[in-house]
Amino acid sequence: MTSGRDDDALTWDGDDDPTLDVGADADASRSTPAPVRPLPAGFTAVGRGAGALDDVPEPAPVTGADDTPVAEASVDRAPMGNATLITVGVLGGVYLLYAIGWLIGGLRLQGWRPFLVTDAMYQGSLWLATLAPVLWFATVFLLTRGSAAWVRIVWLIAGVVLLVPWPFVLIGAVGQ
DSSP states (O other): OOOOOOHHHHHHTTTTOOOOOOOHHHHOOOSOOOOOOOOOTOOOSSTTGGGGGTTTTOOOOOOOOTTOOOOOOOOOOOOOHHHHHHHHEEEEEEEHHHHHHHHHHHHHHGGHHHHHHHHHHHHHHHHHHHHHHHHHHHHHHTTTTTSSSSHHHHHHHHHHHHHHOHHHHIEEEEEE
């Protein structure tokens, strides 16, 4: 048996990539070490070669346009957890259905429009009502960026309660 990679039963394009080599041949092929980049603030290097990071200088602080330091909380944000991500996705789907419900319910009220309001007022209110769930969802996302996840969820649930498409519920789904 030979240990060369050219004698493998299956070879693919990119098999000669040096990052794929492991073992003694891989250590001998690396003549220059890779440049060491410093870790972000608050992180600690562990494992083999972690001591090489001790003599790396700290990076310069991030500054804004007027050379004032930017708060680290605005630079490093934690991603949403799985439960929060699923909850926001479900609530986003509810808001999409609400927008469709407002559109369908508003279009079904179009026959009663001459008795209620003028044409320009009706068209404006129809599109504002249709966009209201989308605007609420986007506004909650923008205003709760730095808040805890439960604050975002509470505001999204409040919007679900407040923005029920009543024309669809009362006339579109049941009536006619």
